[in-house]
Every structure is written in C-alpha cells, then in structure tokens.
Amino acid sequence: MSLKRVGVLGGGQLAAMMASAAEALGSSLVVQTPSFEKPAVAKADDVVIGAVDDAEVTAQLARRCDVITFENEFINLEGLMPLAKQGVCFRPSLENLAPLLDKYRQRCYLQELGLPVPRFTALEAGGEGKKLSSLAKEASWDFPVVVKARRHGYDGQGTLIFKDQQALSKTWEDLGCPAMLLEEFVPFERELAVIAARGATGEIAVYPVVETQQEDQVCHRVIAPAAISESVNSQIEAIAHTFLSQLQAVGVFGIELFLTPAGEVLVNEIAPRTHNSGHYTLDACETSQFEQQLRAVTGLPLGSPTLHCDGAVMVNLLGYEYAQHDYAAKREKLAQIPKAHLHWYGKTEPRPGRKLGHVTVLWEGQHSGAEAIADQISSLWYD
Numbered sequence: 001m002s003l004k005r006v007g008v009l010g011g012g013q014l015a016a017m018m019a020s021a022a023e024a025l026g027s028s029l030v031v032q033t034p035s036f037e038k039p040a041v042a043k044a045d046d047v048v049i050g051a052v053d054d055a056e057v058t059a060q061l062a063r064r065c066d067v068i069t070f071e072n073e074f075i076n077l078e079g080l081m082p083l084a085k086q087g088v089c090f091r092p093s094l095e096n097l098a099p100l101l102d103k104y105r106q107r108c109y110l111q112e113l114g115l116p117v118p119r120f121t122a123l124e125a126g127g128e129g130k131k132l133s134s135l136a137k138e139a140s141w142d143f144p145v146v147v148k149a150r151r152h153g154y155d156g157q158g159t160l161i162f163k164d165q166q167a168l169s170k171t172w173e174d175l176g177c178p179a180m181l182l183e184e185f186v187p188f189e190r191e192l193a194v195i196a197a198r199g200a201t202g203e204i205a206v207y208p209v210v211e212t213q214q215e216d217q218v219c220h221r222v223i224a225p226a227a228i229s230e231s232v233n234s235q236i237e238a239i240a241h242t243f244l245s246q247l248q249a250v251g252v253f254g255i256e257l258f259l260t261p262a263g264e265v266l267v268n269e270i271a272p273r274t275h276n277s278g279h280y281t282l283d284a285c286e287t288s289q290f291e292q293q294l295r296a297v298t299g300l301p302l303g304s305p306t307l308h309c310d311g312a313v314m315v316n317l318l319g320y321e322y323a324q325h326d327y328a329a330k331r332e333k334l335a336q337i338p339k340a341h342l343h344w345y346g347k348t349e350p351r352p353g354r355k356l357g358h359v360t361v362l363w364e365g366q367h368s369g370a371e372a373i374a375d376q377i378s379s380l381w382y383d
C-alpha cells in the first residue's frame with residue numbers, strides 16, 4: 001500500500017525540493033517548521049508551525065499524515081518515542097536513527113558493522129586536562145586532530161581542527177569541557193560521497209559516487225561522477241549496501257567519505273536524509289534523491305539512480321554578504337550558462353555562508369571541463 005500523505009520534520013530547502021517532487025507521485029507534503037518564512041512553506045501542501053524538535057507539534061503533524069520523514073538531524077528521539085508507540089510511522093524508524101544522530105555513537109556503530117572509519121575516541125565531558133593530553137598520545141596519533149560536537153553539527157559547524165595540544169586544551173576548556181568526538185586528521189587526497197536508498201521491501205539503489213569539494217568545511221562543489229578507480233567505486237558501493245542492509249532502514253542516506261593518498265576509503269559520516277552532495281540528481285539522474293526519498297517512505301518501488309547524461313557539476317550558491325536583494329542579475333547570468341539548471345531556495349535573509357541556492361551544469365563527453373565550469377559559476381557568483 002502506498003502512503004500518500006508525507007510529513008517532514010523541517011522546512012528548509014531539502015523539504016522544499018521534496019515537495020516539488022511530491023505532486024508527480026500523487027503524494028502530498030506537510031512540513032513542520034518554526035516559521036512561515038522557510039523555503040518549503042510555499043511548496044508544501046500544508047504546514048504545521050512549531051520547532052522541529054517539539055514533539056507535541058509532531059503529534060499534530062502525525063494526525064495529518066500517513067508517514068513522517070526527516071530533512072535534518074535536529075531530531076528529538078525521546079520526545080518522538082511515545083508517538084511511535086502509538087503507531088505513528090516514522091521512516092527511517094526511530095530505531096534506525098538511534099545509532100546515527102550522535103557522531104561518536106555513529107562511529108562506534110559503523111565500526112561494529114566492520115566499515116572503515118578514521119581512528120577516533122570520545123572526549124568525556126569534564127575530563128581533566130591531563131586525561132585529554134594522554135588521549136591523543138595513547139592512540140599514538142599525531143597532531144593535527146579533529147574534534148567534533150557530538151550532536152547538531154552541520155556545514156562544519158561544531159567541527160574544529162587543532163594543530164597542537166595547547167590549542168586543543170584551551171578551546172575545549174573554554175567550551176566548558178563538553179563531551180565530544182576526537183579523531184585523527186585524515187590527510188585525504190579527495191572527499192567523496194554517495195547517496196543510497198533502501199525501499200520498504202528492502203531493495204537498495206545506490207547513486208553514482210561523486211567528488212565533493214569543501215572550503216572551510218562547507219561543501220562548495222560536487223562533481224558527478226567522481227573520477228575514481230573501479231576498485232574504489234566497488235568498495236563504496238559495498239559500504240552503502242552493508243550499511244543499509246544491516247540497519248534495515250527505509251529512506252535516503254548521504255554517505256560522506258575520505259579517499260586517502262594510499263587509495264583507502266574511510267567513512268566520515270552518514271546523514272539519515274537527502275544530502276547536499278545529491279542535489280545534482282535533480283537534473284542529472286533518472287530519479288532525483290528527493291523523489292527517491294518519497295518513493296522509499298511511501299512504499300513505492302525505488303526509481304533508477306542512473307545518470308541520464310555523462311556527468312554534472314553542482315555548485316552551491318552561498319551568501320557572501322547580509323543582503324536584502326534577491327541577486328536577480330546574477331541569477332540571470334548563471335541561468336544563461338549552457339545546460340545550466342538554477343535552483344533558488346527563496347530564503348528571506350541572505351547572510352554569509354548561508355546556502356541560498358545551487359546550479360547544476362550537465363555535460364556530455366569528457367570529464368575534464370568540470371573544474372572550468374565550476375570556476376565560471378564561482379566567478380559569476382562571487383565577483
């Protein structure tokens with residue numbers, strides 16, 4: 001049976017892009033979001049206003065939906081448990097989400113599944129400085145090390161890189177010695193990502209592996225497909241299959257990876273939702289990640305994840321100033337690039353670093369022009 005009315009916890013651009021895919025599938029979308037100004041409000045069929053982690057508001061949402069899914073990790077698992085017990089259908093399920101929302105716990109879970117991850121340990125809350133200094137040493141890692149907030153980090157917020165013990169101790173103490181994830185700095189050759197989906201009957205669809213390019217820990221560009229060897233590609237597909245079949249989750253997942261200079265693949269993080277590295281699928285694949293999420297959670301068969309062109313480059317349009325205008329002239333120029341697809345999220349408060357939209361340019365033939373296209377977009381946007 002297909003569940004037609006889908007609730008989404010969150011009203012950002014990911015929910016908005018899901019809403020655009022809903023009509024063609026005969027689904028309707030209701031979003032739970034804190035304000036009428038969020039990108040998904042104009043696109044959704046209905047809106048429930050309230051904080052995303054307010055479970056009482058989710059109870060109202062549940063009355064209007066057949067199934068509830070997610071667009072971010074600001075999930076109040078404990079608050080939602082009673083609703084699940086009353087029979088509210090969450091996809092992915094709360095059990096699926098439990099090992100994934102806390103970055104340290106997620107690392108432990110991935111390691112238990114036998115998946116390759118960077119070396120890591122927990123910084124316990126309130127641990128004294130001495131213990132902190134011995135942690136990295138015991139693990140015999142060299143500095144730099146990476147420290148991450150265990151929950152609610154996104155776009156690199158909550159991820160800090162330390163070049164020495166002194167800098168690490170000082171910042172951690174200034175933060176009040178919270179519980180955090182401590183891990184080795186991976187001198188990656190490239191960052192890769194893959195979107196993978198599992199349907200209600202257990203079928204799995206894995207999208208092409210892409211290269212992601214971050215600046216200041218924020219994704220700027222995605223190149224699809226990544227220029228990688230067949231062996232790296234198969235390792236990543238195997239990681240996606242192992243993860244989804246072990247977790248038995250229903251929904252779309254974004255898997256972020258490091259490729260080391262020695263050709264080793266490590267899983268950095270898995271997001272239990274659609275992901276920025278999969279935005280190119282809207283214009284370049286037979287089924288977008290947003291349609292796939294709807295197909296999975298409503299119980300429809302999954303669509304094909306195959307590229308319908310030779311490749312694509314996606315560039316995020318990040319805010320670079322506090323602006324009142326809507327960048328109309330720049331958007332027009334970007335839209336004139338051949339085979340460009342411009343997506344504008346309609347956010348009301350552009351500010352530096354905020355994701356305001358993205359452009360995807362498709363290509364046929366050689367891969368070598370991808371960087372040049374991305375450079376062209378960046379110079380039109382940031383000049």
Ligand code: ADP
Nearest residue numbers: 146153154155156157159183184185186214217
């Ligand atoms: P978020 O969940 O906020 O996106 P991530 O853990 O993905 O945070 O980190 C953001 C970026 O920081 C990564 O894409 C990568 O460029 C860099 N980074 C994160 N962890 C490491 C690491 N262990 N070694 C090297 N770089 C890292």
